[in-house]
Amino acid sequence: MTAFVSDVMTILRRELLRYGRERAFLLAQVLLPVLAVLLIGLPAGKLGQDLHYASYLGAGILMLTITSGAIGGGYTLIEDVQRGFLRSILVAPISRTSIVVGKILARLLLSLLLVITVGTVLAFFTDIGLAHPLLSLGALVAITFGFVALGILLATSLRRTESFRTVAVFVTLPLYLLSGMFFPIETFPRVTYLLALLNPLTYGVDLFRYGTIGVHELPLVADGLVLLAFAVLMTALAARAFERRLAG
Amino acid sequence: MTQSFAVETKALVKRYRSVLALAGLDLAIEPGCFFGLLGPNGAGKTTAVSILCTLLRPTSGEARIFGSDVVDERPAVRPHLGIVFQDPSLDTELTGRENLEIHARLYRLSERGTRIERMLEQMALTRDADRRVAALSSGMRRRLEIARALLHEPRVLFLDEPTVGLDVHARRSLWERLEQLRGSGLTLFLTTHAMDEAARLCDRVAILNEGRVVATGAPQELCQQVGGDHIELELDRPEEALPLLRTKPNVQDAWIEKRTVMVKVKHAPTELVALIEELKPQGIRAVRMREVNLEDAFVHFTGHKIDTAGNLE
Numbered sequence: 013m014t015a016f017v018s019d020v021m022t023i024l025r026r027e028l029l030r031y032g033r034e035r036a037f038l039l040a041q042v043l044l045p046v047l048a049v050l051l052i053g054l055p056a057g058k059l060g061q062d063l064h065y066a067s068y069l070g071a072g073i074l075m076l077t078i079t080s081g082a083i084g085g086g087y088t089l090i091e092d093v094q095r096g097f098l099r100s101i102l103v104a105p106i107s108r109t110s111i112v113v114g115k116i117l118a119r120l121l122l123s124l125l126l127v128i129t130v131g132t133v134l135a136f137f138t139d140i141g142l143a144h145p146l147l148s149l150g151a152l153v154a155i156t157f158g159f160v161a162l163g164i165l166l167a168t169s170l171r172r173t174e175s176f177r178t179v180a181v182f183v184t185l186p187l188y189l190l191s192g193m194f195f196p197i198e199t200f201p202r203v204t205y206l207l208a209l210l211n212p213l214t215y216g217v218d219l220f221r222y223g224t225i226g227v228h229e230l231p232l233v234a235d236g237l238v239l240l241a242f243a244v245l246m247t248a249l250a251a252r253a254f255e256r257r258l259a260g
Numbered sequence: 261m262t263q264s265f266a267v268e269t270k271a272l273v274k275r276y277r278s279v280l281a282l283a284g285l286d287l288a289i290e291p292g293c294f295f296g297l298l299g300p301n302g303a304g305k306t307t308a309v310s311i312l313c314t315l316l317r318p319t320s321g322e323a324r325i326f327g328s329d330v331v332d333e334r335p336a337v338r339p340h341l342g343i344v345f346q347d348p349s350l351d352t353e354l355t356g357r358e359n360l361e362i363h364a365r366l367y368r369l370s371e372r373g374t375r376i377e378r379m380l381e382q383m384a385l386t387r388d389a390d391r392r393v394a395a396l397s398s399g400m401r402r403r404l405e406i407a408r409a410l411l412h413e414p415r416v417l418f419l420d421e422p423t424v425g426l427d428v429h430a431r432r433s434l435w436e437r438l439e440q441l442r443g444s445g446l447t448l449f450l451t452t453h454a455m456d457e458a459a460r461l462c463d464r465v466a467i468l469n470e471g472r473v474v475a476t477g478a479p480q481e482l483c484q485q486v487g488g489d490h491i492e493l494e495l496d497r498p499e500e501a502l503p504l505l506r507t508k509p510n511v512q513d514a515w516i517e518k519r520t521v522m523v524k525v526k527h528a529p530t531e532l533v534a535l536i537e538e539l540k541p542q543g544i545r546a547v548r549m550r551e552v553n554l555e556d557a558f559v560h561f562t563g564h565k566i567d568t569a570g571n572l573e
């Protein structure tokens with residue numbers, strides 16, 4: 013057990029060293045949500061009696077940052093396979109699980125850091141705060157697991173890994189648009205509303221928004237159950253796809 | 261299995277869909293041996309290394325490292341392996357030192373700092389240790405891979421064509437470094453198609469062709485099995501020499517090339533003196549000889565010629 017923890021820490025260390033080299037990218041991830049809220053959210057005024065659109069959008073955009081970061085994090089695992097680096101880890105006396113867990117933890121840590129940084133900035137001019145911190149954290153963890161796994165699944169299913177970014181945009185854009193990140197799904201037409209209910213990200217956004225600004229559209233129990241199922245299922249699928257990929 | 265070999269395989273088979281990469285490989289390598297697996301492109305060298313390193317499942321047969329099965333007892337095998345893969349496997353975004361640091365942690369080494377410094381020193385990488393790997397030359401990267409493979413003091417070191425892309429100096433210094441490790445108990449498993457490298461480093465070699473071992477033994481033994489040293493004689497009257505030579509039982513072949521008499525014998529150093537005595541009347545101006553080398557043996561056993569890039573001609 014202690015060996016497992018120390019292996020996970022080693023993988024985590026490597027990931028953080030790598031993320032540390034991408035400061036420009038990290039800065040962009042901080043600036044983008046702040047700018048979106050300043051330029052689009054604030055001028056839009058109020059959504060309900062007590063709800064500013066800036067707060068609503070801010071929470072959604074934070075989730076967007078986490079989701080896209082997580083997908084990219086999943087992709088790096090396959091990148092490691094392709095670049096040959098992973099083999100040097102696979103021959104070491106450590107378990108495969110610790111590799112995947114280390115990767116996901118690194119992404120989780122980064123997401124957390126991002127949410128805290130951006131959230132703190134946004135707190136100055138929106139209502140984003142710590143309404144229910146544990147629920148926000150739960151949404152963050154589930155979405156990170158689920159979407160790191162989605163990144164792994166996408167990358168392993170592609171023949172040409174270079175096309176990952178294009179395909180990822182193609183797959184995620186509908187998920188984003190149909191998730192209530194930008195607008196309440198109640199305002200959606202009937203068909204799109206139903207589609208939104210089929211989208212697991214909708215529940216992540218909903219729970220996260222409740223956790224940060226105390227507003228939600230769906231039953232919280234539904235949010236929790238769907239997210240749990242999504243995270244577990246995706247992680248299992250990704251683990252299987254990854255094992256297959258390694259078996260060649 | 262009474263005594264445990266450093267590396268042992270029995271009837272090892274690997275099939276990739278339609279390709280039979282290994283067709284029943286039998287190897288038994290003593291601890292401390294410097295062993296070379298030679299073979300043309302596609303012979304199955306990398307496949308054998310991947311199986312032995314626990315990365316690839318064999319289709320059938322078994323393989324053991326110090327008595328532990330590479331499929332069923334992976335955790336027992338892995339700590340003993342040091343590997344330089346044929347293709348690069350460093351993290352190019354990290355520096356050389358960071359790569360070693362991560363590796364040291366994965367193997368749970370103590371005194372990581374001192375070990376790393378010493379290894380960097382030995383591989384002449386100290387000056388470039390804090391540069392990103394992506395910015396290093398391919399020879400430096402190769403040395404870094406070797407440094408990493410040796411860092412945890414493995415019992416078996418696998419080198420899959422380690423000197424491809426190295427300049428003459430780097431090649432020699434790697435050989436010298438490996439030479440220093442001889443006798444330390446380290447077992448070397450080297451694959452190569454550079455015959456000079458194999459001849460220089462290996463106590464024993466096996467020649468692999470299309471997934472099968474076609475010859476095995478010390479490089480000298482293989483050369484002797486094949487035979488065919490060449491003696492070249494510049495004579496005043498070469499025509500007269502040919503009939504004479506052809507009657508001699510130890511001469512395998514004789515012909516004239518550019519007015520030089522070429523004689524093929526089994527073992528030149530012992531034949532030379534007799535030959536000179538014999539041909540004195542024809543007026544000897546110069547004598548040269550070339551002993552059969554591992555490359556001749558390789559060509560003989562694989563039925564192929566090989567160019568420097570390892571491609572069959």
Ligand SMILES: Nc1ncnc2c1ncn2[C@@H]1O[C@H](COP(=O)(O)OP(=O)(O)OP(=O)(O)O)[C@@H](O)[C@H]1O
Nearest residue numbers: 260276279281299300301302303304305306307308
């Ligand atoms: N992943 C794979 N899928 C299908 N066939 C493969 C795979 N890897 C190797 N092979 C085939 O197995 C055979 C042996 O390949 P291998 O890489 O072991 O040769 P090698 O001796 O290392 O050659 P080289 O000197 O070129 O490195 C080749 O015919 C090759 O095409």
Ligand SMILES: [Mg+2]
Nearest residue numbers: 305306307346
């Ligand atoms: Mg090879």
